[in-house]
Amino acid sequence: MKRDGKTIRLAAWLAAASIVFGAAENHAADNPRDILIIVNLGASVGDVTIDQVRDIFLKKRTDWGSGLSAVPVHARKGSPLRRDFLEHVLKISQDQEDEYWAKMTIRFGFPGPPEFANTLKAVFRLRGAVSYVYRGEYKEGVAKVLFVVPVD
Amino acid sequence: MGFLTVLVMLAPAATIPQGETSAVVDAGVTAEEAETGQVKPEDLKKMRREIEAANKELGKLRQEVEEVRSELKEKDNEDLTGEAQFEPSLDISGFFDLTFYKNFIPENHIVKHFFPDVSTFAMQNLNLYFYSRMTESLSAFIELKFTFLPNGSETGIRDFDVTKHGLTLKRTDSTATDPLTLEEYDLGGVIIERAQLEWRPSNYFGIIAGRFLTPFGIWNTDHGPTVIIPIRYPNFQIYHDMPLAQTGLEAFGRMFPAANTYFDWAVTVSNGRGPVEATVDLDENKAVGLRLKLSYESPDKTFSLGGYGYTGDYTDTVKSVTLGGSQTGTSAYDEDIYEKYTEYVGSLDLLIELFGVRFQAEYLRRLVKYSTRPLWYFSDETIGNPGDWVSNSAYGLLAYELPLQDLIGTFKISPYVMADYYGEVDFSNLDAVVAIFGLNLKPVPNVVIKVEGTWAKHPDVKLYENTLWGVGAQLATSF
Numbered sequence: 001m002k003r004d005g006k007t008i009r010l011a012a013w014l015a016a017a018s019i020v021f022g023a024a025e026n027h028a029a030d031n032p033r034d035i036l037i038i039v040n041l042g043a044s045v046g047d048v049t050i051d052q053v054r055d056i057f058l059k060k061r062t063d064w065g066s067g068l069s070a071v072p073v074h075a076r077k078g079s080p081l082r083r084d085f086l087e088h089v090l091k092i093s094q095d096q097e098d099e100y101w102a103k104m105t106i107r108f109g110f111p112g113p114p115e116f117a118n119t120l121k122a123v124f125r126l127r128g129a130v131s132y133v134y135r136g137e138y139k140e141g142v143a144k145v146l147f148v149v150p151v152d
Numbered sequence: 153m154g155f156l157t158v159l160v161m162l163a164p165a166a167t168i169p170q171g172e173t174s175a176v177v178d179a180g181v182t183a184e185e186a187e188t189g190q191v192k193p194e195d196l197k198k199m200r201r202e203i204e205a206a207n208k209e210l211g212k213l214r215q216e217v218e219e220v221r222s223e224l225k226e227k228d229n230e231d232l233t234g235e236a237q238f239e240p241s242l243d244i245s246g247f248f249d250l251t252f253y254k255n256f257i258p259e260n261h262i263v264k265h266f267f268p269d270v271s272t273f274a275m276q277n278l279n280l281y282f283y284s285r286m287t288e289s290l291s292a293f294i295e296l297k298f299t300f301l302p303n304g305s306e307t308g309i310r311d312f313d314v315t316k317h318g319l320t321l322k323r324t325d326s327t328a329t330d331p332l333t334l335e336e337y338d339l340g341g342v343i344i345e346r347a348q349l350e351w352r353p354s355n356y357f358g359i360i361a362g363r364f365l366t367p368f369g370i371w372n373t374d375h376g377p378t379v380i381i382p383i384r385y386p387n388f389q390i391y392h393d394m395p396l397a398q399t400g401l402e403a404f405g406r407m408f409p410a411a412n413t414y415f416d417w418a419v420t421v422s423n424g425r426g427p428v429e430a431t432v433d434l435d436e437n438k439a440v441g442l443r444l445k446l447s448y449e450s451p452d453k454t455f456s457l458g459g460y461g462y463t464g465d466y467t468d469t470v471k472s473v474t475l476g477g478s479q480t481g482t483s484a485y486d487e488d489i490y491e492k493y494t495e496y497v498g499s500l501d502l503l504i505e506l507f508g509v510r511f512q513a514e515y516l517r518r519l520v521k522y523s524t525r526p527l528w529y530f531s532d533e534t535i536g537n538p539g540d541w542v543s544n545s546a547y548g549l550l551a552y553e554l555p556l557q558d559l560i561g562t563f564k565i566s567p568y569v570m571a572d573y574y575g576e577v578d579f580s581n582l583d584a585v586v587a588i589f590g591l592n593l594k595p596v597p598n599v600v601i602k603v604e605g606t607w608a609k610h611p612d613v614k615l616y617e618n619t620l621w622g623v624g625a626q627l628a629t630s631f
Contacts, residue, residue: 049411051412054451055408060449061355061406061408062354063353063355067354069289071288091451095562098596098597099597102379102598103374103378106247106281106375106376106378106630107375107376107379108293109283110243110283110285111245140213
């Protein structure tokens with residue numbers, strides 16, 4: 001096949017354009033209220049399942065398996081983000097979570113995860129931290145995305 | 153954000169080396185199609201403009217990301233919101249309750265005069281927790297129980313000091329008088345329930361040093377009135393057939409055989425039981441225990457099965473010291489073992505939570521074998537020694553959280569029933585059967601109101617009345 005420089009540039013533009021339009025379709029499907037499960041950039045955590053994230057936020061699991069402590073970070077109680085996370089990831093209500101921690105504190109003494117107004121910032125700073133953020137509020141390169149939890 | 157993703161995807165494509173272009177083009181428009189004019193020049197110009205605009209946007213966003221990252225790095229030494237994670241912190245929490253109880257005890261019942269048969273309020277639990285997480289894997293935890301006792305409590309029951317002349321009960325008086333004002337204070341006490349340093353480097357292994365709750369069963373760990381469902385405790389908890397707490401070391405860990413499935417283990421080494429076991433062990437034999445538990449816990453169902461085995465020596469000694477004169481330099485010292493036994497205790501526990509139903513059950517068996525038998529006074533005024541003995545005890549608790557969310561929101565109402573059996577062989581031979589029924593009301597997660605009725609029977613007692621009733625209510629809160 002004969003290919004001169006003009007043809008190759010044209011092909012590259014077409015390829016790029018197809019990626020742009022293809023990605024634009026994906027973009028349209030992305031819901032800014034989807035929840036991204038994020039970890040600190042320095043944490044090498046391997047493949048993580050939603051069950052494991054649930055374990056970490058309920059403190060049934062305390063490290064990532066590599067000796068690195070798993071530090072769950074909650075959004076503020078009462079915020080829409082916290083409510084969506086409880087509903088779609090932990091699959092409990094705020095009242096049920098309160099009751100769970102009331103029991104766990106009596107059994108083992110330790111309190112629930114700390115709360116931060118800006119979970120993205122907290123995860124950026126804390127080694128081993130795991131949290132969540134709305135897709136629409138996520139900034140690339142600040143934290144590592146483990147997986148996405150779609151929110152209807 | 154979505155557009156950023158697009159641009160990130162675009163970035164490598166925009167810099168594709170020439171040798172790799174055909175494969176990409178094959179997936180969309182071929183070079184031949186482009187060459188034959190199937191793509192119009194005006195379309196290509198439009199695409200070029202869009203790509204250039206996208207590249208420009210990509211550059212802007214890259215710059216923005218760098219700005220955010222450098223901003224966060226600059227703030228790395230600052231507290232994000234005043235809640236730094238691993239700076240030394242202290243959390244204080246706790247619980248307390250107020251109980252109202254009325255026993256209906258027949259006049260000639262065997263326990264008449266041991267229990268109050270008038271209605272009474274009681275504050276039995278006031279526990280404070282102090283928890284500090286010092287590093288990622290190191291924490292300290294103290295649980296203190298405050299009590300109005302020992303002021304006013306009666307002594308003598310524990311020593312079996314019952315003769316045909318009657319039981320002599322002496323009331324402890326811990327009243328102190330302020331010498332300046334002559335105001336009197338009733339001094340209470342503090343019980344150190346737990347005081348432990350925990351190092352937990354991983355899920356699989358951790359270690360606790362100090363005073364810890366014996367990791368057996370369900371009730372002993374739950375132990376707070378806002379967590380346990382009824383007011384009344386099972387008999388083996390009241391009689392401490394298993395030591396409720398120990399002083400020493402506990403190694404523990406958790407493994408994850410499958411999703412939502414946990415295998416927990418713990419090994420305990422402690423002073424075991426003794427008259428002053430929290431402070432000093434009076435023998436060289438350390439008590440050891442092993443806890444194993446398998447559980448499945450998903451958001452809507454729980455199943456767990458566990459067991460704990462324990463063995464240890466109880467030793468009590470009597471010392472006598474005779475000091476010699478300074479001239480002779482002689483003194484005599486004797487330490488005799490007054491009481492010594494080895495005990496073997498095993499327990500099993502089962503918990504099922506499903507569709508609002510909670511069923512929990514525990515079984516406990518204790519074997520006591522004496523090597524030095526103490527002298528005891530018996531009811532016919534003879535003096536003798538206790539024999540080896542065995543106790544068996546078990547309870548089952550069934551509770552159901554009524555599905556009334558649509559009517560009363562988060563207010564929870566759970567009726568419950570519980571059956572409790574306690575039996576001793578070759579000791580008192582006094583079996584006890586207790587039935588409990590009640591309502592557990594939870595207006596908010598930290599407040600619980602309970603009302604319950606109790607029926608108890610000692611079936612082996614023939615000469616006395618052997619059945620009694622009681623009703624009670626309790627308000628408990630954790631904070």
